Amino acid sequence: MSERKVRVIVAKPGLDGHDRGAKVVARALRDAGMEVIYTGLRQTPEQIVQTAIQEDADAIGISILSGAHEYYFGRIIELLKERKASDILVFGGGVIPEDDVPKLKAMGAGAIFGPGTPTSVCIDWLNSAVREKWARETA
Amino acid sequence: MEKLIARALEGDHRSIARLISLVESESPQAEIIMRKIYPHSGKAHIIGLTGSPGAGKSTLADKIIAHFKSLGKTVGVIAVDPSSPFTGGAILGDRLRMQQHAVDPDVFIRSMGTRGSLGGLSRSTQEAALILDACGKDVVLIETVGVGQSEVDIVKIADTVGLILVPGMGDDIQIMKAGIMEIADIFIVNKADRDGADRVATEVNMMLDLLGMRPWRPPVLKTIAERNEGVEEVVSEMTRHADFLRRSEEGRRRRWQRLGMEVEEILRREIAAMVEVAWEKEKSPELFELLAARKTTPYEVAERILGTILTETCD
Numbered sequence: 001m002s003e004r005k006v007r008v009i010v011a012k013p014g015l016d017g018h019d020r021g022a023k024v025v026a027r028a029l030r031d032a033g034m035e036v037i038y039t040g041l042r043q044t045p046e047q048i049v050q051t052a053i054q055e056d057a058d059a060i061g062i063s064i065l066s067g068a069h070e071y072y073f074g075r076i077i078e079l080l081k082e083r084k085a086s087d088i089l090v091f092g093g094g095v096i097p098e099d100d101v102p103k104l105k106a107m108g109a110g111a112i113f114g115p116g117t118p119t120s121v122c123i124d125w126l127n128s129a130v131r132e133k134w135a136r137e138t139a
Numbered sequence: 140m141e142k143l144i145a146r147a148l149e150g151d152h153r154s155i156a157r158l159i160s161l162v163e164s165e166s167p168q169a170e171i172i173m174r175k176i177y178p179h180s181g182k183a184h185i186i187g188l189t190g191s192p193g194a195g196k197s198t199l200a201d202k203i204i205a206h207f208k209s210l211g212k213t214v215g216v217i218a219v220d221p222s223s224p225f226t227g228g229a230i231l232g233d234r235l236r237m238q239q240h241a242v243d244p245d246v247f248i249r250s251m252g253t254r255g256s257l258g259g260l261s262r263s264t265q266e267a268a269l270i271l272d273a274c275g276k277d278v279v280l281i282e283t284v285g286v287g288q289s290e291v292d293i294v295k296i297a298d299t300v301g302l303i304l305v306p307g308m309g310d311d312i313q314i315m316k317a318g319i320m321e322i323a324d325i326f327i328v329n330k331a332d333r334d335g336a337d338r339v340a341t342e343v344n345m346m347l348d349l350l351g352m353r354p355w356r357p358p359v360l361k362t363i364a365e366r367n368e369g370v371e372e373v374v375s376e377m378t379r380h381a382d383f384l385r386r387s388e389e390g391r392r393r394r395w396q397r398l399g400m401e402v403e404e405i406l407r408r409e410i411a412a413m414v415e416v417a418w419e420k421e422k423s424p425e426l427f428e429l430l431a432a433r434k435t436t437p438y439e440v441a442e443r444i445l446g447t448i449l450t451e452t453c454d
């Protein structure tokens with residue numbers, strides 16, 4: 001029997017074209033045995049949410065360096081609610097000021113990883129958060 | 140589960156996605172799902188797109204989706220990328236080139252890792268295609284991993300196989316080789332603005348002429364997928380091939396062959412499961428000692444286990 005794999009969307013919303021960080025994270029998650037669906041640059045929240053649904057993803061990872069994190073996190077989380085897909089975890093990273101992190105978490109973001117975070121921290125968080133999600137599904 | 144299947148059959152994307160995951164992870168419900176889904180399938184035109192890495196499969200797929208859409212068709216896409224043989228992880232990046240269709244309710248795109256399969260697809264690609272077919276997609280487009288010379292599993296599940304070639308990949312002997320060159324129903328020479336495109340097309344045509352008269356002579360088409368050139372013709376030839384299969388003896392032969400393979404595959408899987416259980420029971424240090432000392436042979440052991448399986452199933 002083939003085991004269930006963690007499936008993660010790595011997405012870059014908006015017009016910021018700096019995808020080095022997203023690629024580093026995507027590669028690290030791949031090496032941790034996850035299936036990473038990479039959407040590429042300049043995605044709208046609608047595209048990201050629809051992709052997550054079609055791919056039956058466990059989590060959406062958003063990389064933002066433009067400063068528009070509040071809008072994009074908010075909109076993506078809202079769209080997930082509309083589509084009754086709030087069980088899909090949302091996390092992210094990039095250039096996000098410390099002060100904004102509590103706000104994003106209050107909106108429903110599971111975790112925010114700032115610059116300099118070792119990829120292992122992100123992997124560990126994802127592994128345990130996704131397993132909790134799976135446990136809720138079967139409960 | 141009943142509700143999930145019903146919603147998927149109505150075309151709900153979230154439910155379709157869930158079904159594919161359950162089948163892909165070989166969950167215990169997979170068989171129940173496929174039994175319910177199967178009777179609704181068999182309507183879609185299943186198209187395979189294959190070719191070497193970087194030949195332009197995803198870019199061409201993107202344009203093909205758009206053309207089918209303009210003809211009023213709904214499209215399901217399965218894009219397969221390789222899983223790591225070391226960690227099992229994967230970067231699934233085909234849909235990156237198809238994201239313009241992400242929010243279209245008539246298009247459903249799903250990425251799959253090969254998860255250890257070597258034939259250019261994953262083990263559950265066929266089931267995923269059947270699910271998309273049953274859930275109302277008119278066309279199911281399967282993009283294989285970037286292939287070499289012999290990953291030809293796509294021919295087992297697609298009605299129409301498009302092989303994408305690019306200029307500069309070798310001489311006419313490459314084109315005469317067995318394997319991938321034998322499975323194409325349509326040859327597509329992509330990146331046709333590059334030097335050597337005409338030569339590739341001519342060489343493929345010459346190879347096809349050597350094969351003599353056949354009921355379907357694969358067309359050789361030139362495209363520049365990035366600029367959407369030649370794609371309309373690819374789509375119309377794909378549709379012509381589907382028509383050909385519908386009314387020809389060749390089409391009937393292929394359909395029967397595929398149905399036979401589906402039954403064989405299920406039989407093989409069930410028998411493999413029985414063998415695994417029986418062998419687990421039979422295994423013991425004593426048995427291994429006997430085998431190592433050559434007091435018995437693997438043939439005798441296998442024969443005995445097979446005997447137990449047969450008597451147990453007959454009871």
